[in-house]
Structure formats: C-alpha cells, structure tokens
Amino acid sequence: MPNGVLILAEVVDGEVVAITNELVGAAQRLGAGPVSAMLIGAGVEGAAAKVTGVEKTYVVDDAALAQYTTDGYVAAAAAIAQQADPAIILLGQTDMGRDLAPALASKLGTAVAMDTIAMEMNDGKLHTTRPAYGGNARAVNSFSTEPAIATVRPKSQDAIEGGAAGAVEKVSADMSGVRTNVVDRQEASAAGVRLEDASVVVSGGRGLGSPENFAGIEELAKVLGGAVGCSRAVADLGWRPVAEQVGLTGKVVSPTVYIAVAISGASQHMAGCSGSKNIIAINKDADANIFKAARFGIVGDFKTVMPALIDAIKKVKDEG
Ligand SMILES: Cc1cc2nc3c(=O)[nH]c(=O)nc-3n(C[C@H](O)[C@H](O)[C@H](O)COP(=O)(O)OP(=O)(O)OC[C@H]3O[C@@H](n4cnc5c(N)ncnc54)[C@H](O)[C@@H]3O)c2cc1C
Numbered sequence: 610m611p612n613g614v615l616i617l618a619e620v621v622d623g624e625v626v627a628i629t630n631e632l633v634g635a636a637q638r639l640g641a642g643p644v645s646a647m648l649i650g651a652g653v654e655g656a657a658a659k660v661t662g663v664e665k666t667y668v669v670d671d672a673a674l675a676q677y678t679t680d681g682y683v684a685a686a687a688a689i690a691q692q693a694d695p696a697i698i699l700l701g702q703t704d705m706g707r708d709l710a711p712a713l714a715s716k717l718g719t720a721v722a723m724d725t726i727a728m729e730m731n732d733g734k735l736h737t738t739r740p741a742y743g744g745n746a747r748a749v750n751s752f753s754t755e756p757a758i759a760t761v762r763p764k765s766q767d768a769i770e771g772g773a774a775g776a777v778e779k780v781s782a783d784m785s786g787v788r789t790n791v792v793d794r795q796e797a798s799a800a801g802v803r804l805e806d807a808s809v810v811v812s813g814g815r816g817l818g819s820p821e822n823f824a825g826i827e828e829l830a831k832v833l834g835g836a837v838g839c840s841r842a843v844a845d846l847g848w849r850p851v852a853e854q855v856g857l858t859g860k861v862v863s864p865t866v867y868i869a870v871a872i873s874g875a876s877q878h879m880a881g882c883s884g885s886k887n888i889i890a891i892n893k894d895a896d897a898n899i900f901k902a903a904r905f906g907i908v909g910d911f912k913t914v915m916p917a918l919i920d921a922i923k924k925v926k927d928e929g
Contacts (some may be wrong), residue, residue, distance in 0.1 A: 611755045613642035615695035617686070618666065619705060620648060620656045627806065628701035630768035632761060633662040637769060641697055641730055645775065647689040649682055651675035654777070662772035667693055669782045677705055678789035683712045688782035690717060695756050697735050702760040702861065703805075710760045721758040722750040724861070726765040726884060735759065740883065745876055763805055764863040765884065802836045804853060808865045809835030812855055812882070813843060816871025816892065817911065820848035825915040826870060832922050838862065838882075840872050856881035871911050874899025891915070 614636035618629045629646070636644040645665040648657055651674050657666040669685035686709065690698060698713070700706035702724050714721035727738040735757040741748040804810060811830040813823050823837070830837045837853055844854040855862055857880040867885035872878060874890070874897055882888065883902060890903035891914050900906045907914050 611694050611696040613693070613695050614639060614644050614697045614699060615667075615690065615693050615756075616644065616646050616663070616698075617700040617706065617709070618646040618648045618656075618660045619701060619703060620650065620653055620659075623653075623656050623659075625656065625659045627768065628703055628706075628761075628763050629660060630662070630770070631763065631766040632699045632701060633660075633772075634769040635728065635761060635766040636697075636699055637662060639697070639728065639730055639735070641735070645693055645695070647686060647693075649674055649685045649689075654779070657777045658774045661774050662769040663775040665693075665775040665778055667778050667780050669780050671782065671784055673784040673787055676791035676794060677708075678787065678791060679708055679712050680789050681784060681787045682709050683716050684784060684787060685780075685782040686713050687716045689780050690756065692778070692780050698756050698758045700758070700760045702762045706760045710758055714758045717756065717758075719754040719756055719758060720752055721760070722752075723760050725759045725761045728759065728761075740880060742876070745879075762861055762863065762884065801831070802834065804836045804838055804855075804860055804862060807836035807862070809833040809868070810838045810855070810862050810864045810866070810882070810885070811835055811868045811870065812838035812840065812872060813849070813870050814840040814872030814878075815842035815846070816873075817843070817848075818871075820846075822911070823849065825911070825919070829868065829870075829915060829919055829922075832919060832926065833866070835864070835866070840875075840878050854881075869899050869903070870915065872899055873897050874902060891918075 616632035619626045643664045646663045648668045654670045667689040722737040724739045725737040813826040838855040839849040839853045844851045857877040863884035865886045868889045870891045888903045889905045890899040891907045895908045
C-alpha cells in the first residue's frame with residue numbers, strides 16, 4: 610500500500626537549493642508517513658548527504674542525466690516512485706518541477722495539482738490549494754488517484770533547518786527510451802540576485818514609457834539588494850527580457866517586499882506577485898487596480914517619486 614511522502618531534491622552545482630528544504634518542511638508537517646527524497650542527475654550521489662530531514666534519499670546517478678531532459682528525468686523519477694511507493698510526491702513549482710510533474714503524473718497514470726500554496730491532509734487524502742482565475746480566487750484540489758502529485762510554490766512553505774541526512778538507496782533506471790539529447794546549454798546572464806530568490810523585487814510597467822527609464826528601477830533594486838522584474842507589456846515591447854516577467858505567464862515571486870512602479874495591476878500580473886508579503890505601489894492613477902492589493906501606495910509620477918525614494922533609502926542606509 611502506498612505510504613509516505615517523496616520529494617524531489619533539486620541540486621545545483623552540488624548544493625541543495627532552497628525549495629528542497631521547503632518541500633521537506635511541508636512533507637514533515639503533513640504527517641502522512643515517512644518523508645523520503647529523490648535525487649536525480651549525473652555525479653549527484655555525494656549531494657545526498659546534504660538532503661536533510663528525510664529518512665531515505667533515493668538516487669539515480671547516470672551520465673545520461675547530466676542535463677535536464679523531460680524523458681530522462683521522468684524515467685528516473687518513475688523508477689524511484691516504483692521503488693519507494695509513496696502516497697504523495699511533492700516537487701517545486703520551479704522550471705524543473707513545472708516540466709517534470711505533469712509528465713511524471715502521466716507516466717504513473719495519476720493526477721497532478723500545480724502551484725500549491727497550502728496543503729493539508731483531510732480524511733487521509735492530500736488537499737492542495739492554489740490561486741485560480743489569475744489570483745482572484747483559490748481552488749482546493751483533492752485526489753482520487755495515487756500517488757497524489759503536487760508542485761509547491763517556492764517560499765510558500767517554511768523550510769526545515771538542520772536535521773540529519775537519510776540513508777542513501779541507489780536506484781537504477783532504464784535510460785534506453787530517452788530520445789532527447791541536449792547539445793548546448795546557455796545560462797541567462799544574471800547580475801545580482803535571482804528574481805525567484807530575491808526578498809525584494811522592484812518591477813516596472815508600461816507606464817515607465819521607455820526602456821531607458823528602467824535605470825531608476827535598477828537603481829532602486831540595487832540599493833535594496835533586490836532583483837528587477839517587469840510586467841508582460843514591458844516584456845512584449847522588448848524593453849526587458851522575458852525572464853524578468855512576473856505574472857500568470859511569467860514568474861511567480863513571493864518576496865518580502867514587491868514594489869510595482871507604473872504597473873496597473875491587471876489580474877494576470879497579480880497572479881505572479883499576490884503572494885508577496887508587502888506590495889508597495891507607485892502609480893499616478895489613484896484608481897489603478899494595483900492599489901487594491903498594495904499595503905502601501907504612493908500616488909504620483911514615477912519621475913518625481915522614484916528619485917526621492919532612492920535618495921531617502923540611501924540616506925537611511927548611510928545613517929546606519
Ligand atoms: C493570457 C494572458 C496572460 C497574461 N500574462 C501576464 C503576465 O504574466 N504578466 C503581466 O504583467 N501581464 C500579463 N498579461 C497582460 C495583462 O493583462 C496587462 O496587459 C499587463 O499586465 C499590463 O502591463 P502594465 O501594467 O505594465 O501596463 P498598463 O496596463 O499600460 O499600465 C501602466 C500603468 O502605469 C501607470 N502610469 C503611467 N504613467 C505613469 C507615470 N508617469 N508615473 C506613474 N505611473 C504611471 C498608469 O496609470 C497605469 O496604471 C496577460 C494577459 C493575458 C490575456
């Protein structure tokens with residue numbers, strides 16, 4: 610009988626990334642049986658010692674998995690799922706998790722709930738909550754098949770701190786059916802903090818009027834140690850890279866502070882930032898939708914508000 614929770618451990622350059630500890634924390638709090646992890650890649654076995662708070666880490670370590678491919682990782686994850694026989698599988702709502710979870714669900718003949726922001730056990734079954742209708746409503750999903758697979762939004766769950774690593778169990782997966790071959794991989798050049806990891810995000814919208822006016826957004830992000838984001842209108846205009854787009858069809862961020870400058874607050878944009886702890890809006894239109902979600906709002910022209918804000922923050926920082 611399926612039992613326990615299996616989480617996907619994501620490891621980059623030998624280090625366990627934050628979402629892994631958040632998944633372990635969520636899995637432990639569910640209290641749905643033993644928590645185990647799956648670790649997939651090439652040369653990753655050593656990283657198993659860094660996956661803590663789990664009873665066991667299942668490892669598929671294969672040269673064919675050096676680069677992420679859907680078919681390779683599905684083969685590996687399915688082999689682990691067969692071995693571990695979990696009732697629940699949790700993955701991060703990350704680039705990898707978003708791609709892998711539906712394919713894994715299809716392979717295992719079960720269902721998947723994406724973008725979970727809350728979860729609980731109810732009558733022995735996993736119930737997950739996710740934003741719906743562009744963040745205007747919340748949908749609760751339950752499962753009638755096993756294992757229940759869910760992706761979990763980064764920063765929506767408290768991470769475990771410390772804890773011991775689990776026993777390591779190697780699993781061999783049949784890679785003969787893998788047809789994808791990655792011939793090249795280019796890292797997006799990213800200066801400063803990654804958008805998804807930033808505790809402060811400063812986003813600019815179409816109201817900035819030109820790509821040059823993003824200099825103020827960059828400066829504000831820099832003084833606050835944050836990352837730059839943008840609305841889709843801006844990405845569509847080619848003012849900023851699509852990688853910076855926040856929203857339904859962009860990235861989902863949950864920083865402590867989200868500053869929206871000259872962004873109207875369309876529901877599709879809010880779907881990507883409504884999980885922020887504090888939204889601060891700067892907009893010249895007092896009726897802009899963004900003010901409905903904002904904890905603090907400044908009604909005014911960004912051309913006067915932004916320099917004043919940057920100066921004030923610098924002054925506070927200088928005063929220590
Ligand atoms: C299927 C679908 C998916 C989508 N996905 C996304 C998504 O992922 N992310 C996203 O952002 N959008 C998305 N959109 C688009 C979304 O509906 C909006 O069109 C978009 O968010 C608007 O961007 P904006 O707020 O920057 O621009 P606008 O709507 O043009 O708003 C500009 C704002 O700037 C203000 N402003 C103008 N001048 C100044 C000034 N001088 N000082 C201060 N404020 C000023 C204005 O008052 C206005 O509120 C999607 C739409 C669809 C249909």
